[in-house]
Amino acid sequence: MEETENPPNLLVPLRWEPVVLCNGSRFDWHRKRVRAARDRERLEGAHVYRWVFRGADGHLEQCYIAESGNFEQRLPDYRSEIPAKGSTEAMVQHEIDLCEERGGSVDLEFLDFKTPLRLNGRLINNYSLGHREVRLMIENIAIITAKEEGVKLLNRLGDNTYDVKIGNLMRRIIGRKGYPEAYRLLKSFLSSDTRKQV
Numbered sequence: 001m002e003e004t005e006n007p008p009n010l011l012v013p014l015r016w017e018p019v020v021l022c023n024g025s026r027f028d029w030h031r032k033r034v035r036a037a038r039d040r041e042r043l044e045g046a047h048v049y050r051w052v053f054r055g056a057d058g059h060l061e062q063c064y065i066a067e068s069g070n071f072e073q074r075l076p077d078y079r080s081e082i083p084a085k086g087s088t089e090a091m092v093q094h095e096i097d098l099c100e101e102r103g104g105s106v107d108l109e110f111l112d113f114k115t116p117l118r119l120n121g122r123l124i125n126n127y128s129l130g131h132r133e134v135r136l137m138i139e140n141i142a143i144i145t146a147k148e149e150g151v152k153l154l155n156r157l158g159d160n161t162y163d164v165k166i167g168n169l170m171r172r173i174i175g176r177k178g179y180p181e182a183y184r185l186l187k188s189f190l191s192s193d194t195r196k197q198v
Contacts, residue, residue, distance in 0.1 A: 012117070012119070012138075012141050012145075013115070013117070014111060014141070014142055014145055015111065015112045015113070015114075015115075016050065016109040016110070016111060016112070017109060017110055017111075017112040018107055018108070018109050019042055019043070019049075019107075019108040019109060019110055021034070021036075021039045022036070022038050022039055022042075026107065027039070028106075029043075029075060029108045030051070030078050030079065030093075030096055030106055030108070031079065032079075033076075033079075040072065043071050043072040043075060044070075044071070044072050045070065045071065045072075045129075045130065046067075046068065046069045046070065046071070046129040046130045046135060047067065047068060047071045047110045047111070047129065048065070048066075048067045048110070048111040048129065048135055048138050048139050048142060049065075049066060049067070049068065049071060049108060049109065049110050049111070050063045050064060050065045050066070050108075050109050050142070051063065051064045051078075051092060051096070051106055051107070051108060051154075052106065052107045052108075052109055053095065053096075053099045053104060053105075053106055054099075054104050054105050054106075054107070055099075055102065055103075055104045056102060056103035056104050058105075060151065061099070061104065061152065062095070062151070062152040062153065062154055063146060063151055063152070063153055063154065064092055064095075064153065064154040064155060065139060065142050065143050065146060065153065065155060066088075066139065066155075067129075067135040067136065067138070067139040068135075069130070069132060069135070071110075077089045078092055078093065080093075088156070091154065091156065092154065095154055111129075111138060111142065112126065113125045113126050113128075113129070114126065119137070122134065124138065143155060173185060
């Protein structure tokens with residue numbers, strides 16, 4: 001197949017919707033549990049989501065993008081009083097605290113596919129997010145899009161499904177070659193031009 005100088009730019013529309021209460025009010029989902037059952041229903045099911053960090057002036061500062069097959073069950077992990085040291089939850093909680101200490105705000109948003117589309121024949125809508133492979137694909141598209149738009153991401157090595165494969169590979173190298181060789185390879189990999197942003 002011949003390469004072209006100007007390959008087509010296939011745009012996957014990503015529509016982020018703020019998760020608000022039924023009356024339209026903003027809510028600190030990361031701090032407390034909502035009481036009304038109708039409001040909790042908004043959290044049910046599978047979602048690609050992001051925590052949006054804004055400064056005191058309201059401008060976007062950074063995001064954390066992820067996916068979950070059952071977000072209502074996932075959410076309490078971000079409120080845990082004793083998150084595991086070094087965990088994603090601990091990192092996100094720390095950034096939430098810093099943001100709010102500076103007078104900023106943190107909001108929760110879900111990707112919304114009310115207008116469905118097809119990718120290589122696969123239907124993408126809010127229902128198909130129930131399939132893990134669809135969520136992972138959309139999550140990675142959202143991460144790539146955010147990076148292309150210059151959005152600062154909190155996502156670390158291991159939070160991204162592509163990077164999980166790298167982590168698994170490194171564990172295999174450690175088992176066969178030992179830590180020094182694995183460290184050398186990882187250091188070389190992270191310093192390459194293609195992986196400057198993690």
